[in-house]
Amino acid sequence: MAVKSLGYVVIEARDLDAWRDFAxxxxxxxxxxxxxxxxxxxxxxxxxxxxxxxxGDRDAFVAPAWEFASxxxxxxxxxxxxxxxxxxxxxxxxxxRARQVTxxxxxxxxxxxxxxxxxxxxxxxxxxxxxxxxxxxxxGDNGDMGMGHVVLTAPNFDETHxxxxxxxxxxxxxxxxxxxxxxGPDDPGVGFAFMHCNARHHSLALGQLPESPNGAVHMMLxxxxxxxxxxxxxxxxxxxxxxxxxxxxxxxxxxxMTSFYMQTPGGFDIEYGWNGMVIxxxxxxxxxxxxxxxxxxKWAHEKDD
Numbered sequence: 001m002a003v004k005s006l007g008y009v010v011i012e013a014r015d016l017d018a019w020r021d022f023a024x025x026x027x028x029x030x031x032x033x034x035x036x037x038x039x040x041x042x043x044x045x046x047x048x049x050x051x052x053x054x055x056g057d058r059d060a061f062v063a064p065a066w067e068f069a070s071x072x073x074x075x076x077x078x079x080x081x082x083x084x085x086x087x088x089x090x091x092x093x094x095x096x097r098a099r100q101v102t103x104x105x106x107x108x109x110x111x112x113x114x115x116x117x118x119x120x121x122x123x124x125x126x127x128x129x130x131x132x133x134x135x136x137x138x139x140g141d142n143g144d145m146g147m148g149h150v151v152l153t154a155p156n157f158d159e160t161h162x163x164x165x166x167x168x169x170x171x172x173x174x175x176x177x178x179x180x181x182x183x184g185p186d187d188p189g190v191g192f193a194f195m196h197c198n199a200r201h202h203s204l205a206l207g208q209l210p211e212s213p214n215g216a217v218h219m220m221l222x223x224x225x226x227x228x229x230x231x232x233x234x235x236x237x238x239x240x241x242x243x244x245x246x247x248x249x250x251x252x253x254x255x256x257m258t259s260f261y262m263q264t265p266g267g268f269d270i271e272y273g274w275n276g277m278v279i280x281x282x283x284x285x286x287x288x289x290x291x292x293x294x295x296x297x298k299w300a301h302e303k304d305d
Contacts, residue, residue, distance in 0.1 A: 003068065004066075046126070060267065061268045102119055138276070155211060173194045174192075190207070220272075245261070248260060251294045256276065
């Protein structure tokens with residue numbers, strides 16, 4: 001029926017070596033076996049890969065891949081997509097095999113954001129070993145919480161928010177409303193929808209913002225300890241600007257994640273964090289957060305006081 005987790009992401013890159021350096025030496029992901037010279041794969045657990053980075057003419061986030069628990073759930077979602085007027089393209093057997101899934105399809109949301117949909121967990125049973133000595137990446141038992149979360153822009157916010165709830169089965173965790181214009185009676189605020197599909201606080205967030213030129217606002221990777229975050233933070237600082245720091249270390253109010261943000265070679269950000277909130281989807285009552293962070297998270301574009 002509903003999406004089960006964020007299975008992997010697809011990224012396009014002009015320079016695969018830049019991604020190999022960033023993913024392995026900064027983020028601490030493990031390089032995975034790829035049968036194609038134009039594709040670099042990276043893993044964070046016992047799945048064959050979680051990042052698919054393909055060579056192309058641009059640097060951008062291409063698509064999240066949403067995982068379903070069964071063929072029945074997968075087919076039900078495709079039928080709802082078609083009924084909602086969204087395009088559905090079924091991939092061939094060999095393309096699904098390359099993605100190491102049982103069946104694969106593509107569609108898009110009302111903003112035009114591409115997505116992949118699949119079912120069928122594949123494992124190669126190779127142990128995860130981080131080149132940067134990251135203790136582990138948090139994906140849940142048997143990967144049931146997925147690889148993290150993605151944040152997408154949604155200029156047509158209400159329509160897109162309803163689409164992910166009604167068509168793909170996401171549920172609201174937190175409906176943020178941030179008053180960036182001073183909060184007066186004429187300030188409508190900027191809407192955010194943080195949405196869950198499992199026990200992770202959110203696997204998807206939508207922001208009432210103009211379309212991102214890099215395909216996504218950010219994606220999040222969660223690690224196993226605060227030390228993992230601190231050491232990655234040091235690796236970014238030691239890069240002396242080669243890896244731009246987008247936001248300093250801080251703690252979010254809604255999902256309690258302690259994290260920082262860094263810019264990827266694709267131009268979008270990665271939030272790199274620890275200790276994100278785990279919820280009970282069956283009993284969770286959505287909140288409305290009026291702030292972003294308890295402390296920290298000073299953004300690179302902000303001026304010093």
